[in-house]
Amino acid sequence: MRGTTRTVAVAAMSAVALLAAGCGSGDSGGSTSSAAGGQTGGEITVRGCNPQNPLVPSNTTETCGGNVIDAIFSKLIHYDAETAKPENDLAESIETTDNQNFTIKVKKGNTFADGTDVTAKSFVDAWNYAAYGPNAQSSGYFMEPIEGFGDTQCTGEGDDPCAGAGMAKAKTLTGLKVVDDYTFTVKTSEKVSNLPVRLGYSAFSPLPEAFFKDPKAFGDKPIGNGPYKLDAWNKEQSIVLSKNDKYKGDFGGKVDKITFKIYQDSDSAYNDVLANNLDITDEIPASALIDDKYKSDLPDRNAQKETGVIQTVTFAPTKVDPNYANPKIRQAISMAIDRDTINKQIFNGTRKSATGWVSPVVDGYKADQCGEYCTYDPAKAKALLTEAGGFKGDKITLSYNADAAHKEWTEATCNSIKQALGVDCVAVGVVDFATFRSQIADRKMKGMFRTGWQMDYPSIENFLAPIFKTGASSNDGDYSNPAFDKLLTEAAAETDPAAANKKYQEAEALLAQDMPSIPMWYGKTTMGWSDKVTGVKITAFGTIDFSSVALK
Amino acid sequence: MGTYVLRRLLQMIPVILGATFLIFAMVFALPGDPLAGKCGERPCSPAYAAQFREKYNLNDPLLVQYGKYVGKLAQGDLGQTYNNISVADQLKLRYPVTAKLALLAILIETVIGIAAGVLTGIRKGGFLDNLVLVSTLIVISIPIFVIGGLAQYFLGVKLGLFPVTVTSSDPTVYQLLLPAIVLGSLSVAYVSRLTRTNLVENLRSDYVRTAVAKGLTQRRAIGIHALRNSLIPVVTFIGFDFGALLGGAIVTESIFNIPGVGGYIFRSIRSRDGVSVVGAVTVLVIVYLVVNLLVDLIYGLLDPRITHD
Numbered sequence: 098m099r100g101t102t103r104t105v106a107v108a109a110m111s112a113v114a115l116l117a118a119g120c121g122s123g124d125s126g127g128s129t130s131s132a133a134g135g136q137t138g139g140e141i142t143v144r145g146c147n148p149q150n151p152l153v154p155s156n157t158t159e160t161c162g163g164n165v166i167d168a169i170f171s172k173l174i175h176y177d178a179e180t181a182k183p184e185n186d187l188a189e190s191i192e193t194t195d196n197q198n199f200t201i202k203v204k205k206g207n208t209f210a211d212g213t214d215v216t217a218k219s220f221v222d223a224w225n226y227a228a229y230g231p232n233a234q235s236s237g238y239f240m241e242p243i244e245g246f247g248d249t250q251c252t253g254e255g256d257d258p259c260a261g262a263g264m265a266k267a268k269t270l271t272g273l274k275v276v277d278d279y280t281f282t283v284k285t286s287e288k289v290s291n292l293p294v295r296l297g298y299s300a301f302s303p304l305p306e307a308f309f310k311d312p313k314a315f316g317d318k319p320i321g322n323g324p325y326k327l328d329a330w331n332k333e334q335s336i337v338l339s340k341n342d343k344y345k346g347d348f349g350g351k352v353d354k355i356t357f358k359i360y361q362d363s364d365s366a367y368n369d370v371l372a373n374n375l376d377i378t379d380e381i382p383a384s385a386l387i388d389d390k391y392k393s394d395l396p397d398r399n400a401q402k403e404t405g406v407i408q409t410v411t412f413a414p415t416k417v418d419p420n421y422a423n424p425k426i427r428q429a430i431s432m433a434i435d436r437d438t439i440n441k442q443i444f445n446g447t448r449k450s451a452t453g454w455v456s457p458v459v460d461g462y463k464a465d466q467c468g469e470y471c472t473y474d475p476a477k478a479k480a481l482l483t484e485a486g487g488f489k490g491d492k493i494t495l496s497y498n499a500d501a502a503h504k505e506w507t508e509a510t511c512n513s514i515k516q517a518l519g520v521d522c523v524a525v526g527v528v529d530f531a532t533f534r535s536q537i538a539d540r541k542m543k544g545m546f547r548t549g550w551q552m553d554y555p556s557i558e559n560f561l562a563p564i565f566k567t568g569a570s571s572n573d574g575d576y577s578n579p580a581f582d583k584l585l586t587e588a589a590a591e592t593d594p595a596a597a598n599k600k601y602q603e604a605e606a607l608l609a610q611d612m613p614s615i616p617m618w619y620g621k622t623t624m625g626w627s628d629k630v631t632g633v634k635i636t637a638f639g640t641i642d643f644s645s646v647a648l649k
Numbered sequence: 650m651g652t653y654v655l656r657r658l659l660q661m662i663p664v665i666l667g668a669t670f671l672i673f674a675m676v677f678a679l680p681g682d683p684l685a686g687k688c689g690e691r692p693c694s695p696a697y698a699a700q701f702r703e704k705y706n707l708n709d710p711l712l713v714q715y716g717k718y719v720g721k722l723a724q725g726d727l728g729q730t731y732n733n734i735s736v737a738d739q740l741k742l743r744y745p746v747t748a749k750l751a752l753l754a755i756l757i758e759t760v761i762g763i764a765a766g767v768l769t770g771i772r773k774g775g776f777l778d779n780l781v782l783v784s785t786l787i788v789i790s791i792p793i794f795v796i797g798g799l800a801q802y803f804l805g806v807k808l809g810l811f812p813v814t815v816t817s818s819d820p821t822v823y824q825l826l827l828p829a830i831v832l833g834s835l836s837v838a839y840v841s842r843l844t845r846t847n848l849v850e851n852l853r854s855d856y857v858r859t860a861v862a863k864g865l866t867q868r869r870a871i872g873i874h875a876l877r878n879s880l881i882p883v884v885t886f887i888g889f890d891f892g893a894l895l896g897g898a899i900v901t902e903s904i905f906n907i908p909g910v911g912g913y914i915f916r917s918i919r920s921r922d923g924v925s926v927v928g929a930v931t932v933l934v935i936v937y938l939v940v941n942l943l944v945d946l947i948y949g950l951l952d953p954r955i956t957h958d
Contacts, residue, residue, distance in 0.1 A: 148732070149732055150732070151733060191685070230695075231696060231700075232696075232697040233694070233699070233700035233701070235694065235697050237694055237696070239699070250695075251695070251696050257703060258696060258699050259699065331818070331906060332738070332739070333734070333740075333913075334816065334818055334908055358816055360814075360816075360906050361902070361912050362903040365801075365903070365905065365906040366814075368802065368805065368813050369814050369906075371806045371813075372805060372806045372813040374814065466944065471825060500919060504836065513780040531682060531921050535682045626751075
């Protein structure tokens with residue numbers, strides 16, 4: 098959940114690509130100034146929000162904490178800030194011949210901020226901790242592909258699954274083995290083609306010995322191995338990071354100190370940027386987006402970039418609401434939505450109309466997978482609906498959580514559907530996100546409802562498997578298609594990334610036939626900054642690239 | 650007087666217990682699961698959910714939950730928010746900020762409001778009277794987020810006279826001045842109108858005529874006799890307003906990013922964080938009761954006919 102309100106738009110947090118390649122580790126020292134890069138050193142303030150959990154990488158699934166975690170932890174893999182392409186960070190090499198047995202060599206000479214070495218054990222222990230059910234880590238499920246995950250989970254029923262016989266059988270994952278100080282092996286229970294790509298997600302961060310001695314204290318003052326270290330976390334006010342002088346990696350930052358100032362409201366953060374009281378805001382309020390006001394307020398001090406976020410409209414499972422069971426009805430509704438006009442009028446063009454279910458920023462993206470079904474064509478839509486025998490229900494409903502800005506676009510979408518199909522459509526506000534999600538999770542919500550997805554790692558697989566695979570954790574529409582599942586399994590077994598991506602694309606194409614959800618648009622992030630800073634870049638995850646930010 | 654105060658203090662205990670229970674029950678009755686939005690748009694893992702429910706007693710029935718809460722409350726433990734932050738620490742951090750802001754706003758509304766009320770009251774129908782009438786009418790009719798937003802943009806961003814946001818948990822008077830003016834502006838209007846009407850009324854009364862006939866100066870007749878009697882409804886209003894301001898000014902706090910209790914309560918309600926809501930509101934109930942008691946005691950000072958024995 099990002100920000101308390103926006104949040105809501107997106108799902109699991111992102112593995113935030115922190116620092117761009119090629120900027121050097123910033124060890125030049127002193128204040129050197131260059132025309133393009135600005136000077137080294139100094140301090141900046143950026144907009145922050147309240148972390149929802151203690152700052153432990155495996156227990157952080159939202160962006161507020163994630164932005165901090167990603168600045169203070171380095172992972173095996175780093176995602177390029179521009180392209181989201183994965184590249185080795187702490188990993189010397191990740192090798193496999195069969196997509197099931199991986200040998201990972203860790204670079205030597207890296208240390209945590211407390212001086213202890215980053216070794217193979219730092220990773221294995223951290224991943225075991227994340228997976229072990231009784232530790233109740235919110236991103237423990239990222240360890241699911243690793244062999245032995247099932248035995249580390251509690252199996253009991255009722256209030257406490259870890260009570261009595263339900264207690265987890267094993268404390269560690271059988272698939273993880275330390276070979277020597279800097280080598281370990283990973284065995285997955287099924288073939289996984291993109292394991293290396295996943296390893297850049299924050300849940301796969303290494304943890305120092307100090308964490309296991311006192312996890313609670315660690316959560317308040319984490320000790321990381323990233324380009325920055327945490328100096329202070331003033332609850333609900335600010336989080337202060339300073340340069341980690343023990344950092345030896347390639348993705349260091351230029352500024353010495355970063356303060357996340359916690360704002361309740363994006364308007365006040367924006368006004369602070371206008372008055373040069375805040376250096377960067379990663380969210381431009383709706384009031385400043387109107388007629389591109391932010392562009393005249395902050396000339397040459399704003400940027401916009403597509404990020405790995407997609408907004409969709411999901412149909413309730415057929416057993417909950419049979420009125421939408423026919424794929425033709427679903428396709429007709431999708432074709433009745435004038436995405437471009439809604440985007441222009443409601444979002445001032447800050448979205449990109451979707452042509453498929455996968456974000457364009459990831460590896461394996463193929464354009465126009467949804468084809469004509471995501472193209473506005475009221476005549477065809479109407480014809481398709483007639484062919485399907487018309488809409489049987491009373492009216493089409495589109496539910497949204499009313500505590501965030503979804504009312505306008507859902508109503509516009511409904512109007513578009515109503516005009517094209519001649520069937521009444523109403524946007525239904527549900528009081529807040531918590532209620533909204535419980536109704537969906539309990540399978541009580543009928544009709545259509547808004548869903549969003551923010552990628553965890555930049556792979557086409559992340560937009561398909563967790564959402565549309567039979568029984569997947571975020572499969573809100575209970576979509577199940579054996580052919581789709583089979584393609585995913587085959588793709589995971591491909592050792593050639595290009596061949597794997599091709600299979601995933603074939604699977605995505607199946608979605609157009611069944612239409613489990615309607616792709617609406619891809620997200621873009623807009624940022625603005627004060628006239629004190631330069632080199633502000635947005636990563637594919639919609640976060641600030643701290644390796645390039647510098648004072649003028 | 651002493652017994653009166655003691656009696657009032659003892660009466661507070663059942664009120665506090667009743668209020669906490671009502672709030673507890675209301676938060677409990679809200680639809681939605683606090684865990685539903687906790688892990689983004691996917692369900693939390695069963696182990697995480699179980700630990701979370703266990704920790705916050707979410708599996709217990711309402712009365713048991715309430716019992717456990719009051720048990721802790723009696724020991725001075727306000728519990729922890731769902732974000733794992735101590736409620737007591739948060740309140741300790743936020744109440745001084747809100748109190749500072751409230752006091753400043755009350756000071757502004759009292760001084761300006763009463764002064765304007767007196768000036769307009771003694772020259773009823775004059776230019777100043779009409780000016781205040783029109784300007785207060787304008788202030789009353791504009792919603793506070795418009796006043797706040799405009800003040801922040803023009804006085805803060807454009808002219809740079811005031812800081813744009815506060816953010817600090819130990820703000821200076823200068824930092825809080827603009828939010829306090831915004832917050833007090835609405836009440837200034839009410840206070841000045843209340844003072845004016847009451848003063849006009851009392852100026853016509855017999856005792857003022859007597860005082861003037863006895864040869865008292867205009868200043869003394871109005872200042873001591875008429876004004877003091879006119880202030881009773883004004884003090885009631887200010888007392889009520891002070892209590893309300895201590896509950897946090899959600900809109901103003903969010904415009905100026907002030908880390909006060911208003912935003913805290915609002916966010917806690919939205920995230921179904923019952924423990925935080927009940928903790929903050931319990932303190933609020935106590936504050937209200939104390940302020941009410943103070944107002945009642947001030948009545949006695951203003952009008953000797955009102956006694957508390």
